[in-house]
Amino acid sequence: MDYKYNLAKLQNDKEKIEQLIASQSQRIGSIFPKSLEQEFCSKHLERARKHVEKYVWGGVLSYFIFLLIMIPTDYWIADPQYFLHDFILCLLGLLNGAISLVLFYLAASLPKLKRFFSQASMILVFWLLVSISYINMSMQAESLQHQSMAIMTIIYILGYILTGIKPVQMLITGLMAALTTILLLLSMAVVFNPLVFGRILVGSCLLGYVISHMIFARERMIFLYSRRAKISEKIQRIHTTELLHLSQHDELTKISNRRTLDETLDVFFRQAQCNESALAILFIDVDFFKNYNDYYGHQKGDDVISSIALTIKNAIRHMDFVARYGGEEFVVLLPETDAHGAYAVASNIFKAIDRLRIPHEKSHISDQITISLGITVYRSEENLDKDSLLQIADQALYRAKQLGRNQIYYQSIRSVNAGMVNS
Incomplete structure (x- = not known):
């Protein structure tokens, strides 16, 4: 009787998952029940954390190559009359990025910080957006300011992809960072075009949000397929176990045959x-x-x-x-x-x-x-x-x-x- 009850329950669970797969394939947003959504987000966040922990050396290597490209190019791009001022700010921005990368890794790997990975990720993304924006927009050379806008877009998109945080949470973090950056630049009397810079920040934020939503939709489908496969495996195991039991036991007495x-x-x-x-x-x-x-x-x-x-x-x-x-x-x-x-x-x-x-x-x-x-x-x-x-x-x-x-x-x-x- 227990086996029949478990089998019926698993069949019911499988039907629900298949309904969710059909619904999810027709839209991008979440269609999960609350408990399943929490489980999915938790696993997605944990997978992102493990990826950061596992592939940190690849990130370090990529950033090192980035430094090798950026430092010489910043040296040549910097306006001679503002060279010392702008080049120091460039080095400061690169150092800030390196420190943030190390902190991001520590938040993903240290046992005491693992449970705060999502909060730490949002704080670091917020800090990077505000600090890098302020540093780059404080430069005198217009070309370096334009370069900073491209860097902002990259940070936004990488933040969405790497952190595993919900798209809405990252959107709020990005918008708050954009507003904080503009207010900071205005309060420090930095010369910049608020309209153009705001469009870049908000546009990057929205682009990252769309990309993140698409990634989440794909991850949801993978999650559902994986869950259905596990349920199917359990059903098959029950059938196999029952068939083995029937082949080895007497049907009337339930002892061996x-x-x-x-x-x-x-x-x-x-x-x-x-x-x-x-x-x-x-x-x-x-x-x-x-x-x-x-x-x-x-x-x-x-x-x-x-x-x-x-x-x-x-x-x-x-x-x-x-x-x-x-x-x-x-x-x-x-x-x-x-x-x-x-x-x-x-x-x-x-x-x-x-x-x-x-x-x-x-x-x-x-x-x-x-x-x-x-x-x-x-x-x-x-x-x-x-x-x-x-x-x-x-x-x-x-x-x-x-x-x-x-x-x-x-x-x-x-x-x-x-x-x-x-x-």
């Missing part, structure tokens, strides 16, 4: 041979079960078989194995168990069945359900295979029936071999 008994006996038999340890086998049969079926009906008979199987399973040790051999017969394997141990386990089973007190009016030996039980123990005897061992246990059961049923009979392998020699 004849096929699994053969496989397990083969393993236990080889272990006993290799370790030269004892292996005991119990063969169990319900007395006069045909009479019970004919009188009480097959449904009642199935109930009895199920109850006896469960009782046997509860009466043996965790290291032991029980299987339904067929009909009303059961086999118990007891690894590393000698004759005394096997008889003790058999007695436990015998008493447990007796305590069930299942009425049986058509039994010739009792007024309730009873069992006959045969025992044999393998001790690495030569010229004996596992099929022969099982046959000897069956002979022990047959002997218990011959002696009147409702009892335990132990059949020694040595006595069987001796009988074969004498004959």
Whole structure:
């Protein structure tokens, strides 16, 4: 029942994901429920943080190449009459960028700062936008001011791509940085064209927002496909597990079937041979079960078989194995168990069945359900295979029936071999 409930729940979850995939493919914005949106944003932010942590040296190398390009070009672009002033500001801007890059990496990698990665990212983006804008717009050379506008656009777009922060949050951060920069430049009496500069900042902010929205839409689809794949994998695993369980277990009693008994006996038999340890086998049969079926009906008979199987399973040790051999017969394997141990386990089973007190009016030996039980123990005897061992246990059961049923009979392998020699 649990497996059916879990399977139905997973199927329902998969249908919901497929509906979200269909809806998401028709629009760019978020169509996730609140809880799923939070999970997606959290994973997206964590993935961005790990990328920063993992690829920091690539970023350092890229920035180093950027320095090699910018410093010489700034040297040649700077107006001779303002050279010292502008070139120092250029170096200051590059140093500011390098420090911000290091802080960005520390926020992504240090254990105490990881949980504040999104806040630190927004603060650093805000700082870079304001500080770099102020530094570059304070330069006297007009060409360097124009260059700074391109740098601002790059910072905006990289901020959206690298931080993993929600597009709306980055848009607010960018707009606040643009407003702060313009107010700062006006208050410091820096000569610039507010209209042109404002258009550059706001335009960059909006462009970054659109790009970020497109990235988020793609990431949402990847997230949904990944989630659907995981659910499909769980469904497949449940089906596989259930099929394996059905192939290894008896449908009525839920214990192992004849096929699994053969496989397990083969393993236990080889272990006993290799370790030269004892292996005991119990063969169990319900007395006069045909009479019970004919009188009480097959449904009642199935109930009895199920109850006896469960009782046997509860009466043996965790290291032991029980299987339904067929009909009303059961086999118990007891690894590393000698004759005394096997008889003790058999007695436990015998008493447990007796305590069930299942009425049986058509039994010739009792007024309730009873069992006959045969025992044999393998001790690495030569010229004996596992099929022969099982046959000897069956002979022990047959002997218990011959002696009147409702009892335990132990059949020694040595006595069987001796009988074969004498004959």
